[in-house]
Amino acid sequence: MNNEAWLAQRTFHHSNFWDIKWLVEEKQRQGLTISLCLPTYNEEKTIGKEIVILKSELRDRYPLLDEIAVIDSGSTDRTLEIAASFGADVYLAEEHLTECGSHRGKGENLWKALYLLKGDIIVYVDSDINNIHPRFVYGLLGPLIKDPEIHYVKAFYDRPLAFSHGLRPTGGGRVTEILTRPLFSLFYPELTAILQPLSGEYAGRRSILEQIPFPVGYGVETAMLIDIYEKLGMSGFAQTDLDTRHHRNQETIALGRMSFGILRTMFNRLTREQRAQFSGELPKIMRQFNVQDGHFEQVEYLIEEIERPPIIEIDAYMQKFHPELQPANS
Amino acid sequence: MKQKTPVMPDTGADDETPPETENLAALPSALLPLREEVLANLAMLAQIPAPTGEEAQRTQYILDRFVAAGLPEAGPDEAGNAVGFLPGKSGRRTVMLVAHLDTPIPKDADHNVFVQADRIVGAGVADNSLGVAVMSMIPRCLEELGIHLDSNLQFLGSVRSLHRGDHEGLRFFLDHAQRPSDFGVVVEGIELGRLNTFSIGTVRADIICDVRPEYERGYGAGSALIVLNHIINRLLKISTPTRPFTKIRLGQIKAGALYNVEPNHGELGLEVVSDSNEMIDRIVGEITDIVAESSARNAIDTRLDCFFRREPGGIPFAHPLVKSVVNVMSQLEIQPDQAHRPSELSEFIAHGIPAVTLGITTGETHIRRPDFVMIDPILTGVAQIIGVLLEIDRGACDEQ
Numbered sequence: 055m056n057n058e059a060w061l062a063q064r065t066f067h068h069s070n071f072w073d074i075k076w077l078v079e080e081k082q083r084q085g086l087t088i089s090l091c092l093p094t095y096n097e098e099k100t101i102g103k104e105i106v107i108l109k110s111e112l113r114d115r116y117p118l119l120d121e122i123a124v125i126d127s128g129s130t131d132r133t134l135e136i137a138a139s140f141g142a143d144v145y146l147a148e149e150h151l152t153e154c155g156s157h158r159g160k161g162e163n164l165w166k167a168l169y170l171l172k173g174d175i176i177v178y179v180d181s182d183i184n185n186i187h188p189r190f191v192y193g194l195l196g197p198l199i200k201d202p203e204i205h206y207v208k209a210f211y212d213r214p215l216a217f218s219h220g221l222r223p224t225g226g227g228r229v230t231e232i233l234t235r236p237l238f239s240l241f242y243p244e245l246t247a248i249l250q251p252l253s254g255e256y257a258g259r260r261s262i263l264e265q266i267p268f269p270v271g272y273g274v275e276t277a278m279l280i281d282i283y284e285k286l287g288m289s290g291f292a293q294t295d296l297d298t299r300h301h302r303n304q305e306t307i308a309l310g311r312m313s314f315g316i317l318r319t320m321f322n323r324l325t326r327e328q329r330a331q332f333s334g335e336l337p338k339i340m341r342q343f344n345v346q347d348g349h350f351e352q353v354e355y356l357i358e359e360i361e362r363p364p365i366i367e368i369d370a371y372m373q374k375f376h377p378e379l380q381p382a383n384s
Numbered sequence: 385m386k387q388k389t390p391v392m393p394d395t396g397a398d399d400e401t402p403p404e405t406e407n408l409a410a411l412p413s414a415l416l417p418l419r420e421e422v423l424a425n426l427a428m429l430a431q432i433p434a435p436t437g438e439e440a441q442r443t444q445y446i447l448d449r450f451v452a453a454g455l456p457e458a459g460p461d462e463a464g465n466a467v468g469f470l471p472g473k474s475g476r477r478t479v480m481l482v483a484h485l486d487t488p489i490p491k492d493a494d495h496n497v498f499v500q501a502d503r504i505v506g507a508g509v510a511d512n513s514l515g516v517a518v519m520s521m522i523p524r525c526l527e528e529l530g531i532h533l534d535s536n537l538q539f540l541g542s543v544r545s546l547h548r549g550d551h552e553g554l555r556f557f558l559d560h561a562q563r564p565s566d567f568g569v570v571v572e573g574i575e576l577g578r579l580n581t582f583s584i585g586t587v588r589a590d591i592i593c594d595v596r597p598e599y600e601r602g603y604g605a606g607s608a609l610i611v612l613n614h615i616i617n618r619l620l621k622i623s624t625p626t627r628p629f630t631k632i633r634l635g636q637i638k639a640g641a642l643y644n645v646e647p648n649h650g651e652l653g654l655e656v657v658s659d660s661n662e663m664i665d666r667i668v669g670e671i672t673d674i675v676a677e678s679s680a681r682n683a684i685d686t687r688l689d690c691f692f693r694r695e696p697g698g699i700p701f702a703h704p705l706v707k708s709v710v711n712v713m714s715q716l717e718i719q720p721d722q723a724h725r726p727s728e729l730s731e732f733i734a735h736g737i738p739a740v741t742l743g744i745t746t747g748e749t750h751i752r753r754p755d756f757v758m759i760d761p762i763l764t765g766v767a768q769i770i771g772v773l774l775e776i777d778r779g780a781c782d783e784q
Contacts, residue, residue, distance in 0.1 A: 102499030103427050110424030114417070115452075136501045140420060184496050185431070300496070 055288055057247040064197070064204070065249075068189040071196025071294075074116040080199050086121045089173030089193060093163035094235055095127040097181040098136055104179070104186045106152050111188040118192060123171055124181075125163040133181075134270040145170050151370060157360055158225040161274035165362040168264055169371050176263060180254035184300040194257035197292035205262040205290040206282050208248055209255035211299045227252065228306070233313045234276060239318055241329065242280060252316075255296065262286065264371070268362040272312045273319025277361070279347050306340055311355055314340040320357040408715040408774075411529070411767035418528055422521055422762060423504065425449070427497045430506045430513035436486040436549040440464060443485060446520050453523040455539070462558035466541035469563075470523055470533075472777075477484060478536040479776050480565035480737075481522060481769070482554055483515035483572070484545035488751060490511040498725050503747070503756045507709075510747045510755035513574030516541055518744050518766055522773075535777045538565055547730055550692045551645060554731045567705065568732035569769065571610030573757055576765045577713065578743030579720045581706050582698025583730035584629070585664050587656045589690040591615060591675055593639075596646040608650030609639045611682050615652065618674045622667060630658035634665065659696050694730040705738045705781040712771035716764055738781070742768060 055063070071077060081088065090108060105122060112118045124137040125145045138144045141151055147163045148156040150170055163177055177191055194207045229315055230252050238245045245251065247270070252275050266281035268274055282290055304312075318338075322328035340355040365371045373380055397640035403665055434442040443466040448460035450468035459471035466485065472478075487508035489495070497506035506513075519539060526533070538561075558565075572578065593608040593615075616634060624630040636653030640646070656671075658664045672688055679686035699706060702720075713720050725741070732739035744765030747757035 098500075099498060102501070103497060106420050106499050107424045107427055110420040132501060136499075139501055140423075140499070187428070383767055 057244060058106055060244075060247050060291075064288075066193070066197055066292060066294045068193030068196070068294055068296050071192050071200075072194055074112070074118060074188070077192060077195060077199050078118050081118065081195075084199070086199070087173045088175045088177065088195065089167070089171035090119050090122045090177045090179065091164065091167040092124045092142070092179055092181045092183045093160045094124050094129060094133050094137070094168075095158075095160075096129045096131045096133060098129075098131040098133045100184060100186070101133050101181050102136045102140055103254060104181060104269060105137055105142045106136045106181060108191055109141055112191055118195065119177075120173060121171060123167065124149060125170065127158050127160070127163060132379075139375070148191050148365075151368065153370065154362075154368060157270040159270035159274075159360075161268045161270040161277075162362065164274060165268035165270070165365060168260065168365045169192050169368070169374065175257060177257040177262060178255065179260060180301070182301045185298065190255055190296055190299075191257075193294040193296050194255060197294065198257055198259065201292070203289060205286055206258040206278070206292075207256060208250070208279075208291065208293045209253045209296045209299075210248075210250040211253065211296055218233075219357070221363050227309075229309050229313055229316065233316060238318075239339050241320075241324060242283060245279055245283055246294055247288070248279060248291065250293075251275060253299075255299075257280075260375075262290065264375070265364050266365045267364055268361050269315070269319050270362060271357065272315025273359050276316050277323070280320075284327075295367050306351050310342060311340050311357060314355075315357050315359050316358070319361075322359070322361070401727075402602055406446050407764070408712060408767065408771045409717075411770060412716070413737065414765040415525060415763045418521070418525060419759075419763060421524065422517060423499065423759065425521055426509060426514050426517040426635055426757075427499060427506075429517050430497045430504075430509045431495045433450055433489065433493070434486050434508075434628075435489065435490040435491050435496050436544055436546045437484040438491060439543040442466075442516070443541060443543065446485070449520040450523070450539065453520075453527070455523060461519070461557060461560075463553045465553045465557055466539075468520075468535040468539035470526075470539070472533045472535040474534050475536045476534055477566045477776065478538055478563050479518050479567045479569065479773060480503070480538040480540060480732075481571060482540040482542050483570070484512050484518040484553075484728060485516055485541045485543055486549060487511065487513070487715050488546055489667050494754075498510045498754075502760065505754050505756040507754050509747040510573040510757050512571075512573050514757050514762070515571040516749075518762075518769065519571045521766070522769065525770060529770070531770070531774070532679060533773060533777045535566075535773070536563065537773070538563065539569050542728065544617075548691050551728050551731045554728050555734075558731055558735045564599050565732075565737055567781060568729075569772060570727050570739060570741040571726055571734070571769065572741055572743050573755075574745060574747045574749065575721065575743045576761045576768075577719050578725065578741060579706070579709055579713070579722050579724045580725055580727055580729050580741035581701070581722065582724065583694055583696060583705070583726075583733050584657045584659060584724050585661055585696030586692065586694040586726070586730075587664055587668055587669070588692035589654055589656075589668075589688055591652040591671075592687050592689060593650045594685040594746050607646035608684075609647050611678060611684060611686065611762075612637065612639060612650045612652050614682070615674060615678050615686070616658045619654070619671065620677070622670050624667070625663065628659040628663055630656075630657050630660065630663045660740070661696060697733045697735060698729070699738050699740075701735075703738060703781075704783060705740060705776070708775035708780045709740055709742070709772055712768055712775060716768055716771065718764065718768060722737065738783075740772070742772070744769075 123143040421663035489507040537589040633655040639650030727741040745761040
């Protein structure tokens with residue numbers, strides 16, 4: 055399937071899946087369980103609304119979700135209290151799988167979600183969305199429920215709209231257009247068909263997510279795409295247009311650090327696949343500069359981009375989810 | 385669909401004597417499984433801008449809710465109201481629940497809603513997104529509680545209620561309703577305990593002042609602002625009695641855009657309220673004279689536009705509907721507050737339909753910053769509405 059064919063066949067709009075009742079019936083017929091994971095770190099302003107709306111619409115009214123869980127990186131605000139008060143299961147990431155140690159980062163929470171949540175399908179939705187709507191979840195679940203060949207669905211938030219002077223280009227954010235898409239064009243051309251590779255909302259089958267490593271930091275979205283692509287090719291993917299998403303905009307300087315993490319993740323994969331070689335280990339320090347009263351000050355950020363192994367390599371996970379594969383006690 | 389265990393007794397249309405409503409105090413707890421649904425409904429609704437005259441998106445949202453709740457009749461009427469109908473077992477009575485869909489918030493204002501631990505914050509959540517959200521949830525609540533009323537329930541999300549809308553949506557519906565309503569309940573977001581049973585007579589008007597072109601002026605003021613100032617001074621001299629209660633409120637003034645240019649257009653918005661129609665007529669007559677005189681003396685165009693008139697009236701405190709509402713509030717430990725506040729109640733009064741206005745929770749409403757509503761009391765407010773419906777349904781509110 056070339057990029058254009060893939061785009062035509064595997065690009066959906068959330069309105070394709072408006073019939074939530076059908077999704078529930080089909081989910082039940084297939085015997086699927088579905089978990090929603092909301093990774094958080096100090097999201098008291100938005101987490102309440104996300105839980106209230108998604109729980110009400112997709113668990114209470116239509117039982118599409120079997121569980122809604124917040125997995126937190128150690129918030130110091132009221133995120134956990136608010137989440138619990140509206141009925142979400144709340145987990146502090148560092149308190150689980152302690153034998154594996156603890157790292158702080160979104161990817162860490164997503165990885166531990168595979169152990170903590172029970173669903174055959176995991177939906178990941180960022181917790182900073184102002185205009186949260188059930189479509190953010192059912193739009194991602196629709197392709198997975200509809201087509202068993204699809205294993206991973208990515209959100210995007212823009213559509214090529216007809217303008218008076220023709221089509222306007224669609225695209226992602228600044229990091230996507232300046233960094234990720236050029237890199238994909240160079241090394242993984244097929245993945246350029248994923249319109250917003252860095253979007254924070256996606257859903258996947260446990261059967262594939264448990265087989266891939268998770269960077270704990272900025273690179274988790276990029277890594278997921280590359281690693282699932284390596285295993286399934288483009289036939290494992292779909293993407294859904296969720297219309298608009300309102301969230302906090304990050305400053306350019308923060309995007310610089312994000313880009314550093316993504317580059318490290320990308321280079322890890324290129325060296326792993328022997329498509330690039332570097333002499334020695336790549337630096338983990340990102341340098342940026344502040345100016346104050348005419349003086350320039352260098353600020354160093356340690357961005358390690360630690361990666362968690364595929365969770366099937368963790369004994370506790372295998373005992374919980376694949377006990378049949380455990381060696382019998384002698 | 386799972387079978388619900390009724391929290392309240394079936395009101396039994398065929399019984400000779402209707403049963404007393406009992407166990408009302410347990411209703412808020414019984415509604416707890418619907419708490420997030422009510423809050424979600426409020427959050428999603430409040431994020432849809434609906435300034436007066438632009439309520440279509442909210443109308444559609446509410447109609448979708450009606451359909452999802454299984455109402456056999458749901459659709460828009462000619463005025464654009466969201467109309468739903470839930471037939472009762474016998475349909476002996478018809479009770480109408482209405483909540484206005486429009487808000488005083490401009491379309492381009494930030495409509496983002498924040499759900500905090502104890503409250504929901506956002507533009508228009510108190511006035512009147514919460515009222516609409518609760519009104520549209522009543523069929524779900526009845527289903528959850530296993531209550532099947534004998535009475536028909538007529539639901540209306542009304543359009544063009546505020547300001548110059550002048551209750552246009554509700555008035556249209558009442559004028560053209562195929563099934564006359566026997567009782568009305570106006571649902572407002574705040575305050576819990578609000579019990580409005582009467583409507584003060586009200587006239588709302590704008591005094592519009594346009595300075596004539598320079599060549600047409602004889603002598604007189606060059607600024608619309610100065611003319612309005614003269615008019616205000618004259619209005620303040622109009623005598624208003626303490627009894628019957630009468631008051632002139634100067635509520636709005638609009639004139640000018642720049643510091644260095646005297647405005648040639650100005651508007652003064654005012655309201656005359658009174659328990660007496662005669663008093664309103666007298667005062668409006670005096671204002672008309674002041675405006676006409678000012679126009680002539682200052683050689684400018686000034687006119688009075690009375691765009692809203694509401695007759696005084698209502699049901700007496702001794703009316704069984706009022707007694708029943710007070711009884712319901714008492715069982716739910718709600719303190720009744722019968723101070724007058726404007727609402728769509730006046731339209732029911734004008735149509736001779738016994739009605740009350742009830743609030744759902746505590747909170748605050750604002751124009752220049754977001755409203756908030758407290759979460760905890762909401763289910764008590766919902767229980768209160770259901771309690772009143774049960775009282776009406778068992779005939780406790782019928783006049784002898």
